[in-house]
Amino acid sequence: MTKGTETIVNPLQKSKLNKKGLCDYVVNIASGCLHGCSFCYVPSTPAIRTKQKEFAAKGVNDPQMEWGKYLFIRENIPEALSGELARRKTWQTTPSGKGVVLLCSGTDPYQNHQAATITRQTVEILLEHEKKIRVLTRSPLWVRDLDILANRNVTVGMSIPYLNDELSRKIEPHAPPPSKRYQALKEGKKAGCRLFVAMAPTPPAMTLEDFKVNLDKLMEIDPEVIFWEPINARGSNGKRMLAAGLDFAGSVMTKQSWAENFLHQWELIETAARSVGCLDKLHFWPDPELKGYLEQQTLDSWLYRPTIEQWS
Numbered sequence: 001m002t003k004g005t006e007t008i009v010n011p012l013q014k015s016k017l018n019k020k021g022l023c024d025y026v027v028n029i030a031s032g033c034l035h036g037c038s039f040c041y042v043p044s045t046p047a048i049r050t051k052q053k054e055f056a057a058k059g060v061n062d063p064q065m066e067w068g069k070y071l072f073i074r075e076n077i078p079e080a081l082s083g084e085l086a087r088r089k090t091w092q093t094t095p096s097g098k099g100v101v102l103l104c105s106g107t108d109p110y111q112n113h114q115a116a117t118i119t120r121q122t123v124e125i126l127l128e129h130e131k132k133i134r135v136l137t138r139s140p141l142w143v144r145d146l147d148i149l150a151n152r153n154v155t156v157g158m159s160i161p162y163l164n165d166e167l168s169r170k171i172e173p174h175a176p177p178p179s180k181r182y183q184a185l186k187e188g189k190k191a192g193c194r195l196f197v198a199m200a201p202t203p204p205a206m207t208l209e210d211f212k213v214n215l216d217k218l219m220e221i222d223p224e225v226i227f228w229e230p231i232n233a234r235g236s237n238g239k240r241m242l243a244a245g246l247d248f249a250g251s252v253m254t255k256q257s258w259a260e261n262f263l264h265q266w267e268l269i270e271t272a273a274r275s276v277g278c279l280d281k282l283h284f285w286p287d288p289e290l291k292g293y294l295e296q297q298t299l300d301s302w303l304y305r306p307t308i309e310q311w312s
């Protein structure tokens, strides 16, 4: 395990995740993530791929395959962000990104106490500047910050692809189990937090019944929106999943099989949501590479679509 810190010049990055209805900006409070989920796409992104030399200098020789074994916290983020927001005169607000700042897209903001401390300070600064904030995590540690997160300018979401702890131990063994995440959402609801769920990424074996049961349970915490996408095994994450013994990855590693699985699961979750009565809350994250596999109009209609969330 390699742990350390790093400094970052610009803590507030414009983001293309408005494509998914998530945000217009991201703040990533670290590079690396100790949860090390085998399906994680982050190590295949330029944020990791293009920094081979920097990682090697810190003792990480293969940042893709060693994903989960290193964490460099950006401790200067609160100070740098404070300066940046004081200087900034413009703010991007797209219809689908809504000017929201996401913590985080490339790491988990509450993966441990050190990360949680930086995240809390970052949220406080963003709130002082009246920014809208989306927190996305797999760790229940965020409930210790309910005093600041129960705020109309904040929505907190947890990734809960399935409510099956046993399956989770195989796919994401170092992240807190889904039952703990669900419990955290319940506490958040009790405290008056705005909530969302990322039912992502769902593995190929999910059945219609699984989707129904999960959606039914998730509706008990009444999230404002439920994002969905299936497991994508076409980058280095496919290799990592196979290395982790997840044989199912082999069934979605070609473009054809990946697209077929995507569309099959899409149909299942849509049917399940209709039966549970929460179709209006589902927000799909179709990949532009599905082009040619479904009607272009359907694909286009989900890219850059605003969520149904209401921000004041």
Ligand code: SF4
Pocket: 033, 034, 035, 036, 037, 040, 041, 042, 105, 106, 107, 108, 138, 175
């Ligand atoms: S918690 Fe998120 S960022 Fe961290 S490894 Fe898992 S999917 Fe990747």
